[in-house]
Amino acid sequence: MEIQSAIPNTAISQNTTSVNTSPHNKNDRGRRRFAFDKFMERVVKIFSFFSPLLLILIIAGLVIKSIPVLQENSLSDLLLGSNFKPFTGDFGLLPFILSTVYVTVISIVIAIPLSILTAIYLSEYAGKAFLKFAAPMLDILSGIPSVIYGIWGVLVVVPFIRDYVGPWMGIETTGYSILSGGIVLAIMVFPVIIQIVFEVMRIVPNELREATLSLGATKWESIRKVIIKKASPGIIAACILGFSRAFGETIAVLMVVGNMVQIPHNILDAGYPIPSLIANNYGEMMSIPMYDSVLMFAALVLLVIVLIFNVYSRWVLNRLEKKLN
Amino acid sequence: MNLRKAEEKLFNILMRIAACIIFGSLFAISFTILVKGIPNMSWDMISKTPSGGFYLGKEGGILNAIIGSFYLAIGATIFALILTIPMVIYMNVYASPNSRLSNIVRLCLDIMFGIPSIVYGAFGFVLMLFLGLKVSLLAGIVVVGLLILPIIARTMDEVMRNAPKELKDASFSLGATKWETAFKVMVRQSLPGLATAALLGFGRAIGDAASVIFTAGFTDNIPHSINDPVATLPLAIFFQLSSPIAEVRERAYAAALILTIIIFGISLLSRYLIKKYSKHTV
Amino acid sequence: MEQNIPHISIRNLNMKYGNNHALKDINIDIPNKKVTAIIGPSGCGKTTLLKTFNRLIENVDGTDIQGEVLVDGENIYAKNADVPNIRKKMGLLSQRPMPLPMSIFDNIAFGMRIHGERKKNVLKEKVEYYLQQASLWEEVKDRLNQPAARLSIGQQQRLCLARGLAVEPEIILGDEPTSALDPISTKHIETKFTELKEKYTIVMVTHILRQAKRIADYVVFMYLGEIIEHGPTLEVLNNPKHKLTQEYVGGVIS
Structure with a gap:
């Protein structure tokens, strides 16, 4: 009876028949609604466990598939070896790891300063007319699939590097290079970083701008010394997101980076990032011994780096926000 | 100075x-x-499948990839929605604010959002081995569904969290159970936002190549069952662009344009929804 | 205001915001080293008028300003006006205190550093001096390196006052500076204002008539973007000449 009395009675149908409004039916209906609600609570709760479970499954699945190769080779051989010959069982992944790092670093070095400057321009200086054109354009471009950026890389960036940058630097190159990969990636992450930085700069209260300006600061001083500082957690978050986008991007890079197993010596050399390794060799995966295990291990390396980076950046952001507030 | x-x-x-x-x-x-x-672009391009092989055949179009992409993206979006809607309802209606489970779920979703799609592809491959699945539309739907799950879930979560608290209270005080509140009030209130989230996931699903390369395969044909391999636009672009034959590369350019138009359409549609949505909120 | 040389003179000032004529033919002199209060119902353009004094209003999109604002006889809307230096002449206290996202010390030192003061011991000395001016020193002297955001709202507002004073302005502008504060902090600020008018010209916007009565020497009453009446506080508030002023003072409109 306790449970029943706790049930709200408002949902009873306002029917005219006396049977339906009898107290017995009221409680019966209420009890059913209540039981159904309890049941659904359990159902939706079970679904909620799915997201941590999926994360664990992804890690566990890749770990399990990596075990064979880890039993045959030491971790340091895999991560620091530069000899990669699947037929002889040499699986040094260093060329791939370094290619990934180089491509990502190039893209970030290009993308972060340009994006932040542009976002500041959009939020603090640009007129309404320009924003009306820029905002939808960024919105659409951030949704454009990476393969489209890849096409553009093949058609424009690669020939440009081959015909202009290479000769200018005095290096012969096919144009398929880690620089091309970095440039294409940078263009891909422009919209992502700009949109977030723009948003966080917009959230900074106008009074803060007024407070700084009324102290006699120039507009740029108020932006550089105060607004950016206030928005810094968001700006850092934007850079992190841009970085992780660039780091794991596959197709666009694969199309322009050259895919040669070597440690690149300069930015016009071809490289072979980890995602390209995985995507390019899925066909042979089952026909060469241990090859599938190596590729899954490569995916695991990618995942672990992303996870570490994620956790670390969360820690940095937390500290920064504490410091500001 | x-x-x-x-x-x-x-x-x-x-x-x-x-x-x-x-x-x-x-x-x-x-x-x-x-x-x-x-x-x-020509009528043949969008109404015919490639003949003589997607890599070497000069004739035909990319109907296989257009249809395949829609099958895959729609399937993946539905699959992801089935998983995310209960999750989001739990976090926003049933769980107490700042419940520990909700926080863990949100954290995991955020982390998964940052995992590259090639890793989802690799995981899909592992999953297929365990479940004995072949390269097929079904496997593609599962993996792409998991890939877009964090995006859809987090976007929906934000939408639901921004629904006015008073609305929930009003519904409870009318005697509605949590379930009734969730479906008759909260979901209805945030429907345009939820649709936008689904569109966002759909856009990501239709454009992703790295996760389907292992799992959905590629084919010149339109799949007849969920166990057939399926072609997608991004992979059609990727494979055909590297062909030595000019006519085949032209198919890649056409596919790129179609994919861009689809993404453009999705963006317009979600802008429209957001506009309409903000009209109804004060 | 006959006995005073005006510090700020406004001549035929009109401000349009889109189709909204927000300020209409404003002509007024703000007397030197007195407290002038701008009063009026909300939305009448008080804050807008205040922000035209240091050209902050330009930061709002789509504003169109015509007329002259003379500070020390110099038109700040002249084409070649040095805006940062004009703003430096006027400290601003906003409705919500806005500490800069840095430590208490750096908040005060910020303006001095911008204007070229680099010597550590000078900065230290001045920070202490201005914190004392704002009667905040005793409360914060042991935690100057903590983020300013951790101070209470009342302390934050006094911090903002010290920060404004530190760039050595001539004028203090207050935009309802006590509206977010508790009664004790309000009293602090009000007392400070009456002390500071020895050295500074103070203009404040307020919607509290009693506050105007307590601290202002002059009041300016605005209604729908126009100045209806202005003069010495007691004259305007006790014997308003205009009907609208009478209604406002009598509490009919607010």
């Missing part, structure tokens, strides 16, 4: 240059896709 002014001038110029570079390159991409794509 002059130094301060000079610094302001300098950065003003730098900002303009940066904006020019960025918008210039973004504009150049759109321009390239249009210029390469439009001459190659």
Whole structure:
């Protein structure tokens, strides 16, 4: 009876028949609604466990598939070896790891300063007319699939590097290079970083701008010394997101980076990032011994780096926000 | 004083240059896709499957990839929605605010959002081995569904969290159970936002190549069952662009244009929804 | 205001915001080293008028300003006006205190550093001096390196006052500076204002008539973007000449 009395009675149908409004039916209906609600609570709760479970499954699945190769080779051989010959069982992944790092670093070095400057321009200086054109354009471009950026890389960036940058630097190159990969990636992450930085700069209260300006600061001083500082957690978050986008991007890079197993010596050399390794060799995966295990291990390396980076950046952001507030 | 002014001038110029570079390159991409794509668009292109092989055959179009992409993206979106809607309802209606489970779920979703799609592809491969699945539409739907799950879930979560608290209270005080509140009030209130989230996931699903390369395969045909391999637009672009035959590469350009148009349409639709949505909120 | 040289003179000032004529033919002199209060119902343009004094209003999109604002006889809307220096002449206290996202010390030192003061011991000395001016020193002297955001709202507002004073302005502008504060902090600020008018010209916007009565020497009453009446506080508030002023003072409109 306790449970029943706790049930709200408002949902009873306002029917005219006396049977339906009898107290017995009221409680019966209420009890059913209540039981159904309890049941659904359990159902939706079970679904909620799915997201941590999926994360664990992804890690566990890749770990399990990596075990064979880890039993045959030491971790340091895999991560620091530069000899990669699947037929002889040499699986040094260093060329791939370094290619990934180089491509990502190039893209970030290009993308972060340009994006932040542009976002500041959009939020603090640009007129309404320009924003009306820029905002939808960024919105659409951030949704454009990476393969489209890849096409553009093949058609424009690669020939440009081959015909202009290479000769200018005095290096012969096919144009398929880690620089091309970095440039294409940078263009891909422009919209992502700009949109977030723009948003966080917009959230900074106008009074803060007024407070700084009324102290006699120039507009740029108020932006550089105060607004950016206030928005810094968001700006850092934007850079992190841009970085992780660039780091794991596959197709666009694969199309322009050259895919040669070597440690690149300069930015016009071809490289072979980890995602390209995985995507390019899925066909042979089952026909060469241990090859599938190596590729899954490569995916695991990618995942672990992303996870570490994620956790670390969360820690940095937390500290920064504490410091500001 | 002059130094301060000079610094302001300098950065003003730098900002303009940066904006020019960025918008210039973004504009150049759109321009390239249009210029390469439009001459190659024809009725045959969008109404025929390639004949003589997607890599070497000169005849035919990319109907296989268009249909395949829609099958895959719609399937993946539905699959992801089935998993995310209960999750989001639990976090926003049943769980107490700041419940530990909700926080863990949100954290995991955020982490998964950052996992590259090639890793989802690799995981899909592992999953297929365990479940004994073949390269097929079904496997593609599962993996792409998991890939877009964090995006859909987090976007929906934000939408639901922004629904006015009073609405929930009002519903409870009318005697509605949590379930009734969830479906008759909260979901209805945030429906346009939820649709936007689904569109966002759909857009991501239709454009992703790295996760389907292992799992959905590629084919010249339109799949007849969920166990058939399926072609997708991104992979059609990727494979055909590297063909030595000019006619095949033209199919890639056409596919790129179609994919861009689809993404453009999705963006317009979600803008429209957001506009309509904000009309109904105070 | 006959006995005073005006510090700020406004001549035929009109401000349009889109189609909204927000300020209409404003002509007024703000007397030197007195407290002037701008009063009026909300939305009448008080804050807008205040922000035209240091050209902050330009930061709002789509504003169109015509007329002259003379500070020390110099038109701040002249084409070649040095805006940062004009703003430096006027400290601003906003409705919500806005500490800069840095430590208490750096908040005060910020303006001095911008204007070229680099010597550590000078900065230290001045930070202490201005914190004392704002009667905040005793409360914060042991935690100057903590983020300013951790101070209470009342302390934050006094911090903002000290920060404004530190760039050595001539004028203090207050935009309802006590509206977010508790009664004790309000009293602090009000007392400070009456002390500071020895050295500074103070203009404040307020919607509290009693506050105007307590601290202002002059009041300016605005209604729908126009100045209806202005003069010495007691004259305007006790014997309003205009009907609208009478209604406002009598509490009919608010």
